[in-house]
Amino acid sequence: MGGATNLPPGFHFFPSDEDLVIHFLRRKAANLPCRPDIIPTVLLQHYNPWELNGTALQAGNQWYFFSHAAQSRISPNGYWNPIGADETVTSRGCVVGLKKTLIFCTGEPSKGFKTNWIMHEYHLQQDGGYNVSGSSISSGSSSSRKSQRKRVHSSTESNNWVICRVFESSCGSQVSFHDEGTELSCLDEVFLSLDDYDEVSLPNN
Numbered sequence: 001m002g003g004a005t006n007l008p009p010g011f012h013f014f015p016s017d018e019d020l021v022i023h024f025l026r027r028k029a030a031n032l033p034c035r036p037d038i039i040p041t042v043l044l045q046h047y048n049p050w051e052l053n054g055t056a057l058q059a060g061n062q063w064y065f066f067s068h069a070a071q072s073r074i075s076p077n078g079y080w081n082p083i084g085a086d087e088t089v090t091s092r093g094c095v096v097g098l099k100k101t102l103i104f105c106t107g108e109p110s111k112g113f114k115t116n117w118i119m120h121e122y123h124l125q126q127d128g129g130y131n132v133s134g135s136s137i138s139s140g141s142s143s144s145r146k147s148q149r150k151r152v153h154s155s156t157e158s159n160n161w162v163i164c165r166v167f168e169s170s171c172g173s174q175v176s177f178h179d180e181g182t183e184l185s186c187l188d189e190v191f192l193s194l195d196d197y198d199e200v201s202l203p204n205n
Contacts, residue, residue, distance in 0.1 A: 012059070013038070013057070013059035013064070014059070015064075017089045017097070017099055017122065018089060018090070018091050018096070020064075020089075020122050020163050020165070021089050021091070021096050021097035021122055021124065021163075022091055022096060024039060024066075024163055025066075025097065025122055025124060025161060025162070025163045026096075026124065028066055028161050028163070029124055029161045038057055039057050039064050039065060039066055039163065040055070040056060040057060040065055040066070041065065041066040041067065042055055042056055042065035042066070042067055042164075043067070043071065044065075044067050044071060044072075044073065044075065044080075044164070045071055045072045045073070045074060045075055046075070046076070047075060047076075048075050048076055048077050048078065048104075049063075049075075049104050049115075049117040049119070049166050049168070050117070050168075052065070052166060056166070061167055061168065062165055062166070062167045063165070063166045063167070064163065064164065064165055064166075065163070065164055065166075066161060066162070066163055066164075067161075067162055067163075067164055068160045068161065068162065069121075069123060069160050069161070069162045070160050073102070074109065075104075077106055078104055078105050078106040078107060078112055078115070079104070079105055079108075079109050079112065080102040080103070080104055080105075080119055081102060081103055081104075081105050081109075081112075081114075082100060082101070082102050083101055083102065083103050084101050086098045086099065086100050087099040087101075088125075089122065089125075095125050096124070096125050097122055097123055097124055097125050098122070098123045098125060099120055099121070099122055099123075100120070100121040100122075100123065101118065101119070101120055101121075102118070102119045102121060103115070103117065103118055103119075104117035104118075104119070116168050116169045116170070117166065117167075117168050117169075118166070118167055118168070118169050119164055119165065119166045120164065120165040120166075121162050121163075121164050122162055122163045122164070122165075123162055124161070
């Protein structure tokens with residue numbers, strides 16, 4: 001809870017997709033401080049989505065955390081399964097990231113049951129045209145371009161960082177995942193704009 005003392009009164013965490021990629025994920029990948037430094041790193045395979053409270057950053061009915069793309073998406077009671085097509089995240093007309101959508105299924109992989117838990121997983125765009133501050137990479141000196149390119153997406157380790165947003169949709173009962181052709185009920189609700197950001201709580205130390 002120590003980070004809470006650095007937040008202004010009435011602070012609400014209401015980030016857009018662009019905010020998450022530019023102001024948090026890029027800085028995390030470049031090993032630069034995030035301000036405010038309130039989003040923790042979570043080993044996703046150790047938690048079911050309903051266990052994130054007190055571990056991830058809670059903002060209303062959303063949970064935020066950093067993780068690694070290469071880690072297992074299998075949790076103690078199920079797994080995260082990708083759904084739909086990846087979406088691009090843009091900033092000033094340039095693609096800066098990708099947004100993947102996953103649904104949590106209980107049971108064994110490929111034999112589980114869909115739940116109402118949804119995760120948006122944000123990845124950096126490896127060929128993005130912006131530095132970590134969000135400004136355009138200029139056509140200056142060769143050494144400057146190399147330095148900026150190194151900071152943005154130089155290593156495999158940097159590109160492995162992702163930032164995740166998890167929430168429970170308002171869909172009804174669970175649906176069997178055996179039928180690949182079965183559409184999600186209330187799928188449109190999953191992609192509605194996120195609201196209900198009534199409060200922000202920091203993870204317990």
